[in-house]
Amino acid sequence: MTVPVDAGRRRIEELLEQHEGQVLRRWFEIAGAMSGGHVDRGGAAVPFGEIYQALRRSLGDSHDGSDLRGLLADLSRSRARQGFTPSETANVVFGLKEAVYEIAEADGSPEALRGFVWFSRIVDDHGLFTFETYAAARERIISDQAEQLLELSTPVVKLWEGIVAVPLIGTLDSARTQVVMEKLLQMLVETGSEHAVIDITGVPAVDTQVAQHLLKTVVAARLMGAECVISGIRPQIAHTIVTLGIEFGDIVTKASLADALAHALRQSGVEFVKGRGRRVTVRTEEN
Amino acid sequence: MDRVPVLKLGDLLIVSIQIDLQDQSVLALQEDLADKVVETGARGVIIDITAVEIVDSFIGRMLSTIASITRMLDAETIVVGMRPAVAITLVELGLSLGGVRTALNLEKGVALLNHLDGARAVTAR
Amino acid sequence: MTSPSELPISGNSDVVLIRQQVRTVAVEVGLSLVDQTKIVTAASELARNALVYAGGGRVRIEIVHNNVRAGLRLTVSDDGPGIPDIDQALVDGWTTGNGLGLGLSGSRRLVDEFDLRSVPGEGTLITVTKWAR
Known part of the structure; x- marks a missing residue:
C-alpha cells in the first residue's frame, strides 16, 4: 500500500491546525522534560506559539521559512548566551515531533503516519539549524578572541x-x-x-x-x-x-x-x- | 655602609653598582669619583647600573650631579645598562636625568666615550 | 599569603629594607616586572619623604583584594609637621626640602590609587595601591 506524499503532508497540516492547542501543550511539557525541566530558566522562555505558527506557514505552498529560521536563530542565540547547551536547545525543537506523533497516532490513518515521517524530517532540519546557529555564534566569539591575541603578539x-x-x-x-x-x-x-x-x-x-x-x-x-x-x-x-x-x-x-x-x-x-x-x-x- | 668600588682601566674609571644603593653610599660614590677623576686625570667615567633594580629620584639626582661634576673636571660620565623597567619608571616619575649620557651596555659606553674623544680631537684641530 | 607587615622608617638603611620587603610582596602579588619596579620606587620615595620631612615614621605593607584582582597596598605614616597645602605639595617640582620635588607627585603617577591625608602639626598618612593586571 502506498500513500502519496502529498496526501500525508496535507493530513499533517490539517492535524496541526485542528489540534493546535493540544500539540502546543504537549510540546511545552515534553520540551520541559527534555531540557531538564527548565524551559523557562532565566527568562529564556521559548515562544512556542510563535514558532508553531511560523512552522505552519513554512509548510504552506509559498514555502518561505525565513521567519521561522529567524525565530529559531534568536532562540538559539539567546539560549546560548544564557548558558544552555546546544543539545538542550535542539531538544526543544525535537520535542515537537513527539507531540505531533501523538496526534498522528491517535488519528491512526496511513496518511497521517506517512505525513509524520515527512514532518519529522523537516523538524530535524530545524533542530540541526539551531545547532549550527549555536556553533556559528561560538565561532565568532573564538575568532574575535584570536584576533585580540594576534594584536597582542605584535612582533619586534x-x-x-x-x-x-x-x-x-x-x-x-x-x-x-x-x-x-x-x-x-x-x-x-x-x-x-x-x-x-x-x-x-x-x-x-x-x-x-x-x-x-x-x-x-x-x-x-x-x-x-x-x-x-x-x-x-x-x-x-x-x-x-x-x-x-x-x-x-x-x-x-x-x-x-x-x-x-x-x-x-x-x-x-x-x-x-x-x-x-x-x-x-x-x-x-x-x- | 657599603662603598661602591671605583676601578681604573686606562684613562677610564669604571663603576659597577652591585648593591642595593643606600643614600650614603651614593653620596660617598659622588665624592670618591670626583677625587679619582682628579687623581688619575681620567677622561671618562662609566657607571654600570645593569644590576640596579630601582632608581628613585634621589639616586637619579645623584647620577645627574656626578655627570655635572666630572664634566667640570673634564671627564664625561656615561651611565650604562639601565633596565627597561627602571627607564619606564623614571619617565613616569618625571625624571629625565638631564645632562647624563647613556649607553645600552659597557661596551657601547666605551665606544661612545672613544667617539666623543675623537670628536673632541677633531674640534681641537 | 604573608600577613601585613609594618616596618619602621628611622634611618637610611630602613629605606633599603623597605624596598626589599616591598619587592618581595610585589612578586607574591603577581605584579609585572615594570609594576614591581614602580611600586618599589614609590615606596622608596614615600619612605624617604617621611624620613626627610618628619624625621621618620612607619610603613605598612599588605596584600589587598578587590572583586577581580589582587594588589599591594602601602600605608606610610608619620607624626611630623604635616603638609599645609596638599594641592601644592602634589605639584611637580614643589619642595620645601632640597630634593627635586618629585617624591609625592611622581609617586602618585607610579601607582593606581593614591590617598593623602595630612593634619598640620599632627602628621601625614599616605596610602597607595598597585593592582595586578
Missing part, C-alpha cells in the same frame, strides 16, 4: 644589525601599547640595538594616552642609550597629536618605514653608495 623585528622595528597594526589601546613598548625596550637590551623604529602606518587613530605612551617609550629608550624614530604617522594622527597639544619635541619622525630605516642607518654610520649600473652597495664605517 630586527631590520639591521643594531636596528629593531616594531610595526604596529590595528587599534592601539593603552594596555596594548604598554605591552608592545615594554617588549621593544627589552629587545633593545637583548640585541644591543641603539636604534628603534616604531612604525604606526597600520594604526588608524591614537588617543592622548596612546600618544603619551609612545612619547614615554622614546624617552625611556633614550635613558637606556637608544634612539627611537616614529614612522608612518597618518595625517589624521598628526592632526590629533597637535590638537591635543602633545609635545613631540625633538623626537625624530619619518614619513615611511623606509625613510626611518635610512635615517637609522645613517645615524649608525652605514653609508649607501650607488655603484655602476643599478647595484647598490652598502659599506659600514668602522669606528
Whole structure:
C-alpha cells in the first residue's frame, strides 16, 4: 500500500491546525522534560506559539521559512548566551515531533503516519539549524578572541644589525601599547640595538594616552642609550597629536618605514653608495 | 655602609653598582669619583647600573650631579645598562636625568666615550 | 599569603629594607616586572619623604583584594609637621626640602590609587595601591 506524499503532508497540516492547542501543550511539557525541566530558566522562555505558527506557514505552498529560521536563530542565540547547551536547545525543537506523533497516532490513518515521517524530517532540519546557529555564534566569539591575541603578539623585528622595528597594526589601546613598548625596550637590551623604529602606518587613530605612551617609550629608550624614530604617522594622527597639544619635541619622525630605516642607518654610520649600473652597495664605517 | 668600588682601566674609571644603593653610599660614590677623576686625570667615567633594580629620584639626582661634576673636571660620565623597567619608571616619575649620557651596555659606553674623544680631537684641530 | 607587615622608617638603611620587603610582596602579588619596579620606587620615595620631612615614621605593607584582582597596598605614616597645602605639595617640582620635588607627585603617577591625608602639626598618612593586571 502506498500513500502519496502529498496526501500525508496535507493530513499533517490539517492535524496541526485542528489540534493546535493540544500539540502546543504537549510540546511545552515534553520540551520541559527534555531540557531538564527548565524551559523557562532565566527568562529564556521559548515562544512556542510563535514558532508553531511560523512552522505552519513554512509548510504552506509559498514555502518561505525565513521567519521561522529567524525565530529559531534568536532562540538559539539567546539560549546560548544564557548558558544552555546546544543539545538542550535542539531538544526543544525535537520535542515537537513527539507531540505531533501523538496526534498522528491517535488519528491512526496511513496518511497521517506517512505525513509524520515527512514532518519529522523537516523538524530535524530545524533542530540541526539551531545547532549550527549555536556553533556559528561560538565561532565568532573564538575568532574575535584570536584576533585580540594576534594584536597582542605584535612582533619586534630586527631590520639591521643594531636596528629593531616594531610595526604596529590595528587599534592601539593603552594596555596594548604598554605591552608592545615594554617588549621593544627589552629587545633593545637583548640585541644591543641603539636604534628603534616604531612604525604606526597600520594604526588608524591614537588617543592622548596612546600618544603619551609612545612619547614615554622614546624617552625611556633614550635613558637606556637608544634612539627611537616614529614612522608612518597618518595625517589624521598628526592632526590629533597637535590638537591635543602633545609635545613631540625633538623626537625624530619619518614619513615611511623606509625613510626611518635610512635615517637609522645613517645615524649608525652605514653609508649607501650607488655603484655602476643599478647595484647598490652598502659599506659600514668602522669606528 | 657599603662603598661602591671605583676601578681604573686606562684613562677610564669604571663603576659597577652591585648593591642595593643606600643614600650614603651614593653620596660617598659622588665624592670618591670626583677625587679619582682628579687623581688619575681620567677622561671618562662609566657607571654600570645593569644590576640596579630601582632608581628613585634621589639616586637619579645623584647620577645627574656626578655627570655635572666630572664634566667640570673634564671627564664625561656615561651611565650604562639601565633596565627597561627602571627607564619606564623614571619617565613616569618625571625624571629625565638631564645632562647624563647613556649607553645600552659597557661596551657601547666605551665606544661612545672613544667617539666623543675623537670628536673632541677633531674640534681641537 | 604573608600577613601585613609594618616596618619602621628611622634611618637610611630602613629605606633599603623597605624596598626589599616591598619587592618581595610585589612578586607574591603577581605584579609585572615594570609594576614591581614602580611600586618599589614609590615606596622608596614615600619612605624617604617621611624620613626627610618628619624625621621618620612607619610603613605598612599588605596584600589587598578587590572583586577581580589582587594588589599591594602601602600605608606610610608619620607624626611630623604635616603638609599645609596638599594641592601644592602634589605639584611637580614643589619642595620645601632640597630634593627635586618629585617624591609625592611622581609617586602618585607610579601607582593606581593614591590617598593623602595630612593634619598640620599632627602628621601625614599616605596610602597607595598597585593592582595586578
